[in-house]
Amino acid sequence: MIERTAIIASTVGLHARPASIFAEAAGELDAEVTIARVGEPIEEAVDADSMLALMSLGVEHGEAVVLRTEDDSAADALEALAGILETNHDA
Template identity: 45%
Template sequence: MAERKVTVEAEVGLHARPAATFVQAAAKADIDVTVARQGGQPVNAKSILMVMGLDVRQGETIVIRAEGDGAEELLDELAAIASAP
C-alpha cells in the first residue's frame, strides 16, 4: 500500500472547495483510497461527508493511502491538491 503524508496548506483546511476537488480526484480512480488525520482512523477518500468530517485545518498533517494500479500517481495528485494554498 502506497502512502503520502501531507501538510494541508489551504486557509480553509480540507473543507469546501479543496475537499470537493480532493474527493473528485479520488473518486475517478478505480482503486481504494483512504485519508486520515495523522494518528487517526482512515476514512474513504471518495466520500465528501467523510473527508469533511475529519475537520482537517490549515497546517495539520494528513495521511493518504492507496492500493492498486496507479496508486503512486493518484497519491501525487491528491497530495498536490491537499498541499495547495
C-alpha cells in the same frame, strides 16, 4: 500498501471547496484511497472520494494527513492527490 503524507495548505482546512476538489479527483481513480490525520489508527481513515467524510475529519490548515491505498500501482495517483491537498484553493 502505499502511503503518502501531505500538509493541508487551504486556509480553511479540508472544508467545502478543497474537500470537493479532492473528493472529485479521488473518485476518478480506479484505486480506493483513504485519508486520515497522521498518527490516527488505520481504522479511523475515511474514503477519500466522500466529501462529507472528508469534512467530518475536521482537518485544519497546516495539519498533516496520510493517504493510503492497497493498489501498488497508484503511487502517481497518490502524488496527484497530495498535490491537491498541498495547494491553497482559497487564494
